[in-house]
Structure formats: C-alpha cells, structure tokens
Amino acid sequence: MQTPTSANSVPWLTEHEDAAWRSFLALSRGMERAIDRQLQRDSELSSSEYHVLVPLSESQDGSLPSRELLRHLDWERSRLSHMLSRMEKRGMVCRKPSPQDARGLIVEITEHGRQVINGAAPSHLTMVREAFMDNLSTDEMQALVNMADKVIPRLENMNLI
Template sequence: MDSSATPGPTPWLSPAEEDVWRSFLRLTRGMERAVDRQLQRDSELSGSEYEILVPLSESTTGELPSRELLRGLRWERSRLSHMLSRMERRGMIRRSPSPTDARGLVVGITEHGREAIGRAAPAHLAMVREAFMDQLSEEERTALLSITRKVMPRLERMDLV
C-alpha cells in the first residue's frame, strides 16, 4: 500500500458496514480476552504461551525453526523473542542453534511444556466449543472460513500482517 499517494475523498462506511465492522472487532477482541482469561484461570498458561505450544506440540519432532514459528504466529520478532525467553525460564521450551541455518534457532517443547498444554487443552477447547463453535451453524462456519480465506491474503498483499 502506497501511503505517499494523495488521498482522495474518505470512503466512509455506511451505517450497515459500520455495524458489521464494529461487531467484528467486538467479537475478535472479546474472544481474545475470553481465551486469555480462561487459560489463566484454568491453567498455568497465557494465551500467547498456548499459541506457541500448539504448533510445537503438533510438530512430529516437537521442534520448529524459530523463523517458521514466527511466520505461523504472525507476531513481531521482538514479541516472540520475549515470549520464548519467558517460556524457556519456566522450562516449557528450549532453544538451540539450527543445524541448517547458522543464524537461526530451533525451538523445542519440553516435557513440562507438553504437560502444561496437555492439562490446558481440554478446558480450553470446551470453552471454544461452548462460546463459539456451538453458537454457529454449519453455514455460518463455512461463511466465516470463506471470509478469512478471502481477507487474509489481501492483508498479506498489503503487507499488513
């Protein structure tokens, strides 16, 4: 997106579009808060820690290159580095030099990390099902997936994620 271009008239949202946009923001922010609160209440994990442990626990080796983890999470590098340091101190992950990339690191889940996500997952998934999935029809889930698959590539092309 070229921010140096001379802006034209502001394309204001219609009242219906504004309602959709604000409702979407309330939903996404509300779900993020709900996930964080549920995880903090029911486990030793924050939402961010859970988000890191999921792909590591799903990896066949329990390890991922830090660059791949960064790409999958779509976080800023400094945020990931901070979270990995915190999780390493807590014994949930370990970092080691990459055998194939001299400047890269490999992030691995520890036994403590596996135990933590194993304890957290059942209550977390129950909350996601009750608060979100069970509220949507099959058609609504299909529409939401379609919307996501349409909008995310556009954000990527605009270099915003």
C-alpha cells in the first residue's frame, strides 16, 4: 500500500515504517494464501470449512449450537448460514433444531466430516509449524502478542472491527 503522488498532504511513512508495513502485509497475505493452497492441495477443505469443523470435532458430542460456533469463528451470521448450507449439501455437517430455543440451531459434524477434518489436520498443522512457528524466535513470538494487544483494541475503538 503506497501513497498516490497527489495525496501528499498526509504524512506517510518513514523508510523503516514502510518496510515494516510491507513486511506485515506480505507475511499476512502470504500465510493466508499458503493456508488456502495447502488445505486445498492436501484435502478437500477450504480454509473456512476447516475453521467450521475444528470446534465441532473438538466438542463433546460433535455438535454445537450455531451461536456458539459463531463465537468461535467471529463471523457474520449470514456467512455461517451460507457456509453451513454448502457444507450440509456436501455431507460434512447437518442442522438440527434446538430443543431449548426454537430460534436456535444445533450444528452437528457428520462421520464424513470427521474423516475429512482428521485427514486434513496433520498436514495443515505441520505446514504451519514448518513455515511459520519454527522460524520465529521467542522474542519475535512475544512481539506478535504485544503488537496484537496494542493494535486490536485500537481497531475496536475505531469501530473497524
């Protein structure tokens, strides 16, 4: 992200800041892209589908109320709704009415869903470890935590999250 030449009334970045910003963007988009590619290459899951299946497979009985799932994912409600429709059609989850709350929805992972997530997880975790984790020092890991702790609240303040 750079500055258009005709917008220089706004102070942009020093050389160091610019390098840091570009590195952040490259790292961020590179990892996102790598995760997508690796999952698609080694399994039949998209990154989003993976995220849906993980909390389900971790739950006691393989099911969660939809709103619980939403809390895990931090998605828009309609995003989850659309995603569940597609995943239900592909036989990875099924929807059941909630006994407690007639508005509610229980999402349950199917046997096929379990097979798919169990097949996808190992290579995914290995990739994250080898590409990312194994290359960071403890100081760098700490820096990530500190940065997130400072930036995220700021984004929330600005109503951008």
